[in-house]
Amino acid sequence: MADATPVDVLIVGAGPVGLSLVRALAGRRFRVVLVERSALTAQRSDPRALALSEGARQILEPLGGWPASAATAIRTIHVSQRGGFGRTLIEAAECGVAALGHVVHYGELASVLAGGIGELPGIELHENTTVTAVIHGGDAVRVTLRTPTGDRDIATRLLVHAEGAPMQDDTFRFLSYGQTAVVAEVTPASPHSGRAWERFTPEGPLALLPLGTGYAVVLTLPTAHATVVLTLDDEAFLGILQTHFGGDLKFTACGPRAAFPLALRMRRELTTPRQVWIGNAAQTLHPVSGQGFNLGLRDAAVLAEAIWRGGPDAGAPINLAGYVHRRRLDRLTSAAFTDGLVRVFSNDLAPLRLARGIGLAALDLCPPARRFVARRMIWGARAWP
Ligand SMILES: Cc1cc2nc3c(=O)[nH]c(=O)nc-3n(C[C@H](O)[C@H](O)[C@H](O)COP(=O)(O)OP(=O)(O)OC[C@H]3O[C@@H](n4cnc5c(N)ncnc54)[C@H](O)[C@@H]3O)c2cc1C
Structure with a gap:
């Protein structure tokens, strides 16, 4: 079955980042298709707990995606x-x-974000569905979906990859x-x-x-x-x-x-014509200091804004160029920060142990530096002066 009129946005992956993007686009004149390979309820059993920054709460709350009753504050x-x-x-x-932030179960967060998602204005949800082919064709991308009821071709102005950490290939820097x-x-x-x-x-x-x-x-x-x-x-x-x-x-x-x-996985290019990668599909970081979802959520928020502010064509090159420009500093500094922490601290060399101790003590004695570190973790690159 083929749909002739392109939808505006097709999002692959209903993890917390993909779901946040759907909520940010809902009711804003766009026709959005969300494709998830499992049932949405499958995410409830994910055993991770996520530390969400105060900045993340400020993004999620207006989207109706903040699991207030399930969140524990970090003081x-x-x-x-x-x-x-x-x-x-x-x-x-x-x-x-x-x-400074809140801790929630991944499953609770995903469940609140997924609540009523298929009924939001302009949203069409396909669970237990995968993408089997993607063909770029000028003003749209043609995507073949394998759904429980058969194959379906959809054209979309913009294809968003939010399907989480990818397999290793040369589109990534992998460590x-x-x-x-x-x-x-x-x-x-x-x-x-x-x-x-x-x-x-x-x-x-x-x-x-x-x-x-x-x-x-x-x-x-x-x-x-x-x-x-x-x-x-x-x-x-x-x-x-x-x-x-x-x-x-x-x-x-x-x-x-x-x-x-x-592993650290950094996608070399965040976009190709009419396609964009966000969340763990764009960068997967070491969990030290709890940056991954917070960063991916900022990806979703910035992409949604680039789409709203653009014209009627959600996948227009200017939207994607603006997105890449605005995400560059945040993703690179977040990756460098987490990677640096792992390298500097995961060893037992006496001189480094001494240097680390001096660094931690100096940070403790210097409130402006401490506040900067806290602001960086709360707001990402927006913390830079
Ligand atoms: C141990 C651990 C602790 C962590 N702690 C923190 C923390 O404290 N704070 C923090 O901010 N981050 C943390 N993270 C990182 C965080 O879990 C990820 O950054 C976040 O889950 C990324 O969300 P996502 O939606 O991009 O991807 P995912 O959560 O991986 O979701 C991807 C979704 O896409 C679906 N999918 C996959 N392939 C396909 C396909 N082909 N077709 C359709 N659907 C598909 C999947 O089923 C899934 O639902 C931690 C990670 C780990 C491993």
Whole structure:
């Protein structure tokens, strides 16, 4: 079956970034098709917890995509290195915000973003559907969809790739960290009081994010070690966690574990004629400091604005050129920041340990520098003067 009139935008991937873009375009005179390879409900079981910056909340709330009742506020962030001196404490109050960010389950976020999406004005949703062919043809792209009821050809003015981390190919700069993130939820012996912890260890960073009354853990380990850790029972896992974290907190119970292999993937070109890549499909970062979704959400927000402000042709070259220009600094500095943190902190060299300690202590003693780091994490490149 073929549709003769092109739709304005076809978005592939209903992850949190694709769904945010749909919400930002809904009701704004555009005909938008959203294609997801699974059922939307499948995302509810994703085991990740995401730290969303205050800037992310400010984008999601007007879109009706803010999971307020499921979000736990981060009031302070404690950054330190295991076995070395120096630490930095970033506090919401000194940055002029009520919370530095919030932690939510990926599934809760996706579920709120997906709520009623197929009924929004101008939106057509295809679940359990994949794209089998893409042909560029001047003023539109022709896309073949494999839907549960058969194949369908659709022409679109703009094809948006929001299908998450891609397979490795030469359209990407790819760098494996040789690390795997083990995620779990744990119960602390004392209340968390809204404090998030980022502790760097020679094996990789460890994050504890306040979530409900417990913590969401992201324990980064060399992949061979992670494989062993995943086989441990609860008690042995808590022992490993305690060893990595040190004595500042005690943990009394933990939930199931899941693993995510980590790599940096940077798409070399963000656009081709009438096609654009956003979110993890454009760049997949190491989860240290929780940048990935926050960055992808800013991709969606800027792309939506480029489309609204443009003329009737959503895929016009001027829209895409403006998008690429506006996203360049944010994506490159976010990738450099996370990659730099992993490289500088994931080792046990004494001179580097000393330099890191001095850096953390200096940051702690210098409120303007600390506020800048906090603003950079909250608003991305908008924090630059
Ligand atoms: C352990 C871990 C912790 C993290 N913590 C944080 C954090 O604290 N803060 C933060 O900001 N980020 C964090 N991230 C990063 C964050 O998870 C990602 O940046 C975010 O999920 C990207 O969203 P997305 O919608 O671009 O892609 P995805 O979440 O990968 O969604 C892609 C969607 O596209 C669908 N899809 C895939 N292929 C196709 C296809 N061919 N056709 C149709 N549909 C398709 C998928 O089914 C999926 O629904 C973390 C990542 C990891 C691994």
